[in-house]
Amino acid sequence: xxxxxxxxxxxxxxxxxxxxxxxxxxxxxxxxxxxxxxxxxxxxxxxxxxxxxxxxxxxxxxxxxxxxxxxxxxxxxxxxxxxxxxxxxxxxxxxxxxxxxxxxxxxxxxxxxxxxxxxxxxxxxxxxxxxxxxxxxxxxxxxxxxxxxxxxxxxxxxxxxxxxxxxxxxxxxxxxxxxxxxxxxxxxxxxxxxxxxxxxxxxxxxxxxxxxxxxxxxxxxxxxxxxxxxxxxxxxxxxxxxxxxxxxxxxxxxxxxxxxxxxxxxxxxxxxxxxxxxxxxxxxxxxxxxxxxxxxxxxxxxxxxxxxxxxxxxxxxxxxxxxxxxxxxxxxxxxxxxxxxxxxxxxxxxxxxxxxxxxxxxxxxxxxxxxxxxxxxxxxxxxxxxxxx
Amino acid sequence: xxxxxxxxxxxxxxxxxxxxxxxxxxxxxxxxxxxxxxxxxxxxxxxxxxxxxxxxxxxxxxxxxxxxxxxxxxxxxxxxxxxxxxxxxxxxxxxxxxxxxxxxxxxxxxxxxxxxxxxxxxxxxxxxxxxxxxxxxxxxxxxxxxxxxxxxxxxxxxxxxxxxxxxxxxxxxxxxxxxxxxxxxxxxxxxxxxxxxxxxxxxxxxxxxxxxxxxxxxxxxxxxxxxxxxxxxxxxxxxxxxxxxxxxxxxxxxxxxxxxxxxxxxxxxxxxxxxxxxxxxxxxxxxxxxxxxxxxxxxxxxxxxxxxxxxxxxxxxxxxxxxxxxxxxxxxxxxxxxxxxxxxxxxxxxxxxxxxxxxxxxxxxxxxxxxxxxxxxxxxxxxxxxxxx
Numbered sequence: 001x002x003x004x005x006x007x008x009x010x011x012x013x014x015x016x017x018x019x020x021x022x023x024x025x026x027x028x029x030x031x032x033x034x035x036x037x038x039x040x041x042x043x044x045x046x047x048x049x050x051x052x053x054x055x056x057x058x059x060x061x062x063x064x065x066x067x068x069x070x071x072x073x074x075x076x077x078x079x080x081x082x083x084x085x086x087x088x089x090x091x092x093x094x095x096x097x098x099x100x101x102x103x104x105x106x107x108x109x110x111x112x113x114x115x116x117x118x119x120x121x122x123x124x125x126x127x128x129x130x131x132x133x134x135x136x137x138x139x140x141x142x143x144x145x146x147x148x149x150x151x152x153x154x155x156x157x158x159x160x161x162x163x164x165x166x167x168x169x170x171x172x173x174x175x176x177x178x179x180x181x182x183x184x185x186x187x188x189x190x191x192x193x194x195x196x197x198x199x200x201x202x203x204x205x206x207x208x209x210x211x212x213x214x215x216x217x218x219x220x221x222x223x224x225x226x227x228x229x230x231x232x233x234x235x236x237x238x239x240x241x242x243x244x245x246x247x248x249x250x251x252x253x254x255x256x257x258x259x260x261x262x263x264x265x266x267x268x269x270x271x272x273x274x275x276x277x278x279x280x281x282x283x284x285x286x287x288x289x290x291x292x293x294x295x296x297x298x299x300x301x302x303x304x305x306x307x308x309x310x311x312x313x314x315x316x317x318x319x320x321x322x323x324x325x326x327x328x329x330x331x332x333x334x335x336x337x338x339x340x341x342x343x344x345x346x347x348x349x350x351x352x353x354x355x356x357x358x359x360x361x362x363x364x365x366x367x368x369x370x371x372x373x374x375x376x377x378x379x380x381x382x383x384x385x386x387x388x389x
Numbered sequence: 390x391x392x393x394x395x396x397x398x399x400x401x402x403x404x405x406x407x408x409x410x411x412x413x414x415x416x417x418x419x420x421x422x423x424x425x426x427x428x429x430x431x432x433x434x435x436x437x438x439x440x441x442x443x444x445x446x447x448x449x450x451x452x453x454x455x456x457x458x459x460x461x462x463x464x465x466x467x468x469x470x471x472x473x474x475x476x477x478x479x480x481x482x483x484x485x486x487x488x489x490x491x492x493x494x495x496x497x498x499x500x501x502x503x504x505x506x507x508x509x510x511x512x513x514x515x516x517x518x519x520x521x522x523x524x525x526x527x528x529x530x531x532x533x534x535x536x537x538x539x540x541x542x543x544x545x546x547x548x549x550x551x552x553x554x555x556x557x558x559x560x561x562x563x564x565x566x567x568x569x570x571x572x573x574x575x576x577x578x579x580x581x582x583x584x585x586x587x588x589x590x591x592x593x594x595x596x597x598x599x600x601x602x603x604x605x606x607x608x609x610x611x612x613x614x615x616x617x618x619x620x621x622x623x624x625x626x627x628x629x630x631x632x633x634x635x636x637x638x639x640x641x642x643x644x645x646x647x648x649x650x651x652x653x654x655x656x657x658x659x660x661x662x663x664x665x666x667x668x669x670x671x672x673x674x675x676x677x678x679x680x681x682x683x684x685x686x687x688x689x690x691x692x693x694x695x696x697x698x699x700x701x702x703x704x705x706x707x708x709x710x711x712x713x714x715x716x717x718x719x720x721x722x723x724x725x726x727x728x729x730x731x732x733x734x735x736x737x738x739x740x741x742x743x744x745x746x747x748x749x750x751x752x753x754x755x756x757x758x759x760x761x762x763x764x765x766x767x768x769x770x771x772x773x774x775x776x777x778x
Binding site: 004005006007008009010011012013014015016017018019020216217220221224244247248251 | 393394395396397398399400401402403404405406407408409605609610613633636637640
């Protein structure tokens with residue numbers, strides 16, 4: 001019998017559905033003053049999301065304080081700066097509005113707003129000191145992308161600019177208290193990013209399904225996420241205004257976040273984090289897509305039944321061999337127009353592979369322990385090499 | 390598109406698996422003194438569960454105070470009495486060890502230990518006053534049966550002896566903080582009760598799946614619970630020492646509790662509660678089984694696709710018509726040796742049906758609102774009549 005001993009814990013209150021953002025005006029919130037964390041980009045203002053959010057908070061008797069410096073690959077400097085703004089303004093809780101970068105930063109700011117020292121004192125992995133986090137402000141997550149799943153997991157991925165470490169971190173206190181997932185906020189995402197983000201979600205689910213700590217509860221979430229993304233991600237990429245497809249993709253991404261809370265990503269995520277730590281212009285999802293065929297091919301004989309099960313759930317066809325899953329994955333990438341990502345376009349070259357491999361193992365080595373089997377350094381470099389176009 | 394707007398909230402930390410009870414000696418617990426609530430029966434002592442639990446608590450630095458008066462259909466008097474014991478002893482949290490009756494009582498005691506007045510002041514439904522519950526002691530649930538799912542939902546069902554009302558009640562504060570589901574504690578359940586309890590879980594899932602508020606998340610839990618119970622409940626009934634079957638049934642029951650937290654039971658549960666409010670000797674599961682064929686037949690044309698889907702998940706065969714599900718349900722009851730429950734054995738007669746129908750609507754009328762369509766009083770009586778043997 002495969003692992004029937006497991007634990008599960010997701011204390012977040014999830015509100016899901018088109019139009020549900022408006023609930024923010026009436027629902028119970030954990031305080032009267034909120035730090036609203038958004039990216040340094042223009043979209044939260046351009047699409048009116050920030051104004052709408054602040055209006056709803058005010059209607060609920062909550063004063064918003066906006067912190068708008070977060071980068072696409074969020075950095076420790078802004079976590080520390082946001083925490084200072086939070087303290088200086090006496091905020092009771094932190095709202096992350098936007099993609100994973102804003103919500104992850106909100107989580108890390110919620111920790112540093114009430115803890116002394118440097119953020120890296122609390123991070124475990126790499127040069128982080130791994131001190132225990134005993135308190136944090138409450139967190140409210142409002143994703144405007146469908147990819148990270150951070151709204152239903154405790155994880156926050158922040159880059160230390162000095163050490164070039166991009167590390168995932170989290171504890172019970174970094175689960176959002178409340179997450180509102182409103183697919184209407186995702187209608188404006190361009191096709192390419194819809195695909196990058198959707199594949200990020202897909203890999204959270206697929207990695208979590210082949211991980212050594214997969215459990216009966218994470219399997220439920222993972223297979224449903226994989227099924228929905230195979231069916232609806234190409235639709236959402238081709239027609240971004242299809243609210244049904246956006247809703248299905250958003251729900252799949254949230255489910256994949258639940259996989260991250262109950263199972264784990266595997267080393268594909270460590271390997272990608274190493275890439276985007278050195279090349280911050282590389283979108284996380286694009287990096288994952290680029291290495292995915294070689295990555296999943298590497299384990300196809302180690303989780304044969306699970307590869308075949310994913311293929312069957314995705315295509316509703318019988319699987320004859322584990323590589324069917326890899327073929328379906330490549331087909332799905334073609335359908336989404338992201339089957340030809342060139343790492344060289346981002347400046348990445350073969351010389352990078354050994355340092356990527358070292359960085360992946362040194363900063364997020366823990367995830368290699370959840371792989372179906374232990375990869376050698378040569379195999380890791382080989383996956384990067386095969387992914388280089 | 391079927392209901393894509395929904396919310397989900399299950400803040401309980403679940404620890405699942407054979408042998409996991411021993412974790413109690415080391416895990417973080419919400420205080421230093423615990424009221425341990427068990428039934429008035431002998432089994433918790435006979436099988437050594439109580440001693441083991443108290444030993445593990447002590448090892449973890451927690452002093453246990455035992456309250457051992459809970460009846461199979463738990464009553465308000467014992468909730469009030471347990472709350473007084475809890476207060477008098479200065480307990481920090483409440484542990485429910487046993488079947489649903491003990492855990493439900495632990496939840497209600499956790500409420501009344503820190504709130505004034507009578508328990509029925511807080512119950513909503515029937516003659517309850519529905520006052521809001523703003524605080525409760527933390528609750529730890531340790532089920533020794535697989536049926537109620539109470540370890541993963543906020544519900545507690547208590548009977549008011551004076552008014553003959555058996556009412557479900559719950560709020561965010563009555564979710565257990567921690568639930569340890571250890572199938573080893575279920576090995577000693579006799580076949581008949583294994584079946585009664587397993588069918589209770591089955592109906593939580595099946596009702597939650599046909600309920601008008603079923604959602605994408607409750608559907609995931611419900612279909613998996615229904616699938617596992619169809620496959621493994623007859624095995625667990627026939628060979629109670631089969632730990633794999635016990636584990637699968639326990640997990641299905643926990644999943645069905647998650648259905649109760651994310652969807653709802655329908656009126657089958659109201660109708661059964663009316664029966665066992667008047668006839669406390671009738672086990673809840675036996676009452677449900679007795680009315681289930683007539684009950685599910687009544688809605689077969691209102692949820693055709695969902696009936697067929699349940700049949701297909703259960704049997705791995707294509708369904709031709711919704712009544713296939715009812716046939717599979719009856720087959721499963723035969724396999725478990727519970728297809729011939731005689732209500733007359735419990736003293737129930739046709740004269741009871743009108744007062745059952747009134748009681749069901751008056752005390753738990755809310756669940757009728759989640760039915761696939763509104764039942765008339767005549768239809769309710771007809772379901773009771775068809776179930777009478």
